[in-house]
Amino acid sequence: MSQDSWSNRLFGGFRKTSEKLTENLTAVVGTAKLDDATLDDVEDALILSDLGPSAAARIRAKLAEQRFGLEITPQELKEAVAEEIASILRPVAKPLEITAFPRPQVILVIGVNGSGKTTTIAKMAHLFREDDYSVMLAAGDTFRAAAIGQLATWAERIDVPLVRGAEGGDPASIVFDAVRAATDQGIDALVVDTAGRLQNKRELMDELAKIRRVLGRINPEAPHDVVLVLDATNGQNALAQIDVFKEVAGVTGLVMTKLDGTARGGVLVAAAEQYGLPIHAIGVGEKIDDLRPFDPELVARVIAGVA
Numbered sequence: 487m488s489q490d491s492w493s494n495r496l497f498g499g500f501r502k503t504s505e506k507l508t509e510n511l512t513a514v515v516g517t518a519k520l521d522d523a524t525l526d527d528v529e530d531a532l533i534l535s536d537l538g539p540s541a542a543a544r545i546r547a548k549l550a551e552q553r554f555g556l557e558i559t560p561q562e563l564k565e566a567v568a569e570e571i572a573s574i575l576r577p578v579a580k581p582l583e584i585t586a587f588p589r590p591q592v593i594l595v596i597g598v599n600g601s602g603k604t605t606t607i608a609k610m611a612h613l614f615r616e617d618d619y620s621v622m623l624a625a626g627d628t629f630r631a632a633a634i635g636q637l638a639t640w641a642e643r644i645d646v647p648l649v650r651g652a653e654g655g656d657p658a659s660i661v662f663d664a665v666r667a668a669t670d671q672g673i674d675a676l677v678v679d680t681a682g683r684l685q686n687k688r689e690l691m692d693e694l695a696k697i698r699r700v701l702g703r704i705n706p707e708a709p710h711d712v713v714l715v716l717d718a719t720n721g722q723n724a725l726a727q728i729d730v731f732k733e734v735a736g737v738t739g740l741v742m743t744k745l746d747g748t749a750r751g752g753v754l755v756a757a758a759e760q761y762g763l764p765i766h767a768i769g770v771g772e773k774i775d776d777l778r779p780f781d782p783e784l785v786a787r788v789i790a791g792v793a
């Protein structure tokens with residue numbers, strides 16, 4: 487997809503988030519001087535738009551430092567906010583790169599059911615292939631037959647090999663078979679789906695620990711990545727999931743999905759500010775090419791409503 491059509495898609499996807507933030511910001515400033523009361527209102531507007539208290543305080547402090555007592559128009563305010571959002575997003579924007587040697591790079595994908603995990607796996611596979619990497623998928627979520635079936639449908643649709651077992655099978659043994667097959671076939675990236683049963687933390691933790699042990703026996707570096715998929719529509723609750731999964735699985739990076747059609751896209755900024763984990767990509771739709779590595783400058787402008 488061309489950069490232009492992706493930015494259009496992004497603007498469309500983030501429309502609700504950006505409308506909410508710009509409405510909140512525009513309500514604050516007429517052509518007022520930036521005083522304490524206005525800064526309080528700006529901070530509140532940012533919190534209301536899900537950017538989180540910590541990012542809001544940081545942006546407020548920066549605005550105060552640069553413009554306190556000066557007149558500011560709504561447009562200037564949006565531009566200043568965009569710049570501060572970009573400075574929060576820039577350090578965490580890291581595309582997932584295939585660098586493992588020996589191959590394959592093993593990427594565990596975790597997240598609660600319904601977060602968009604399976605769809606994201608297919609989209610990630612598609613992105614890797616666009617960069618000429620070979621990909622294999624492993625259906626490590628054996629808890630539900632539907633999860634295996636859904637991954638199989640995607641694998642077929644995008645023509646990528648899939649290693650799967652029976653419902654209720656041992657995920658670690660599927661992952662073991664998958665790594666062996668991927669190694670034999672010289673596959674670059676092995677993307678592993680996992681169960682998302684957060685309700686039973688102990689079981690999930692044991693399951694992931696077992697997958698890690700098995701992987702470690704084949705390749706001490708594996709898994710190379712543990713990517714947490716978050717659903718932006720969950721707002722602040724998505725942040726709580728980072729805490730839990732960090733504890734259960736040792737997250738190395740994030741993908742945030744469903745940024746289209748939600749007014750809660752500001753949570754991306756909150757996640758970046760509060761956790762500092764790499765954000766590999768963002769999803770703005772259900773189609774195969776609706777996931778892209780994220781460009782912090784563009785996303786910041788889109789969120790703040792600066793065209």
Ligand SMILES: Nc1nc2c(ncn2[C@@H]2O[C@H](COP(=O)(O)OP(=O)(O)OP(=O)(O)O)[C@@H](O)[C@H]2O)c(=O)[nH]1
Pocket residue numbers: 597598599600601602603604605606633636682743744745746747769770771772776
């Ligand atoms: N609008 C939108 N929908 C998405 C996005 N990513 C995934 N979805 C949809 O969200 C729903 C859940 O996605 P799945 O990929 O099935 O999620 P999962 O986490 O694997 O969930 P289970 O299949 O229940 O384990 C599907 O209808 C997807 O099409 C996105 O970026 N935007």
